[in-house]
Amino acid sequence: MPEFQTSPGMRDILPPDSARWRHFVSVFAEVVEASGYGQIIPPLLEDIGVFARIGDATDVVSKEMYDFVDKGDRHVALRPEQTASVCRAFVQHRPTVPWKTWYAGPNFRYERPQRGRYRQFDQVGIEVLGVDDPHLDAEVIALGSEFFDRLGLRQVSLVLNSLGEPDDRSRYVDALRAHFEADLDALSDASRETLTRNPLRVLDSKRPQDAPLIEAAPRIAEYYSDEAAAHFDTVQRDLRAIGVPFVLDPMLVRGLDYYRRTTFEFQAGTLESAQNAVGGGGRYDGLVEDLGGPPTPGIGFALGVDRTLLACDDEGVFAAPAANVDVFVVDTTGGAAALAVTTEMRRAGLAADRAFENRSMKSQMKAADRSGAAFAVIIGSTELDASTAVIRPLRSDIEQTTVDRADLVATIQKVLS
């Protein structure tokens, strides 16, 4: 074992995996920028107070924060998510609304790593601030669906719920607590523990023991105000109108305290139970105010890059990695000719690679094969003396040809097209 390895829950993304990582982000950027969203790049580090507003009842804040005191005695934390940062930025810069933003980048949570869960994990997402309109909820949700579609992932389902207005939500939480406390013995130990911190999350328990009591629990819909009910109705009608399939789940309660009204989650059908959520979001109308700004409605979602890529693997979305280069230059005369030829090709816009250390032709040809290049250009002493080069197709049975060095780049460009 080497002396140094990646810290727990951190990992290197190596080629060729890094290529699909970049592809993922660029597809996302295409989808949301075509809908008027602009990229925001918040810092990785914020005053810990920014994230504390996510909610004391959440593990994300209470146990999983990567926080420390810096040399200036500031208590800071690596961001566990980006929504709070976006809201902080809104309060700080006061852009005109609607403020439609997207982001991509790593977040940090100090948890035990497992499949699809890392301490440093990447998310892409969008946030819209300053608009209280159910049609926006529908747009945001639809963009998430559109992205998975564009990525090529098929088995993703959209789960939808509404937590009601804050008042509705708190009346419901009270009712839930009363319901569970009336029959505390029937609840699992873990859920009893959850109940004291956040009664809503008991609904999320997957323990069979809890199923009957959860089934018998009051439903959030019974506590909606007229406004909340109307808002949610419109969102559902919108989604049907534009052909975005979804399933309602009154038990969908998202983990972060700031959610209210519309909440949703994207679940991958190929991933097993607990880690099947590849993305989630909802309204967080009070968050900007909590951070010291004016009352401002907000909605957004975040998608987990790692988990979505796991789902992509299961569906074989990224089949064969593409070749890195068009041409591989084999030079058995010392290597200077390969330098000249690859440089000329690169300046002409071709992707070209070569071997070093003056290896044998056999060795260089093997490297050419491995590179995935469509053609090898071979320069030996004969070609060097005659100012020519051999063009050898590597992916077909076509005969190799010899061309003048002066015509080499033009010829390659022609055969590649």
Next chain:
RNA sequence: GUGGGCGUAGCUCAGCCAGGUUAGAGCGCCAGGUUGUGGCCCUGGAGGCCGGGGGUUCAAGUCCCCUCGCUCACCCCA
């Protein structure tokens, strides 16, 4: 934070239960067979303090304890 499984070559793993001379395989890598040509085949080579520490023993990759790491699950979340 809790529990299970696993740490042996660059990678995937065998060997451990029933300790015994020099620790293996496949793939990958390098070289040669092929004095100018990749893939297929053949031959050879490099590459291991068997995760680390302690213990038992004449003897430990193998048994025991501790520790670190990875992994899966719980919890929580993306």
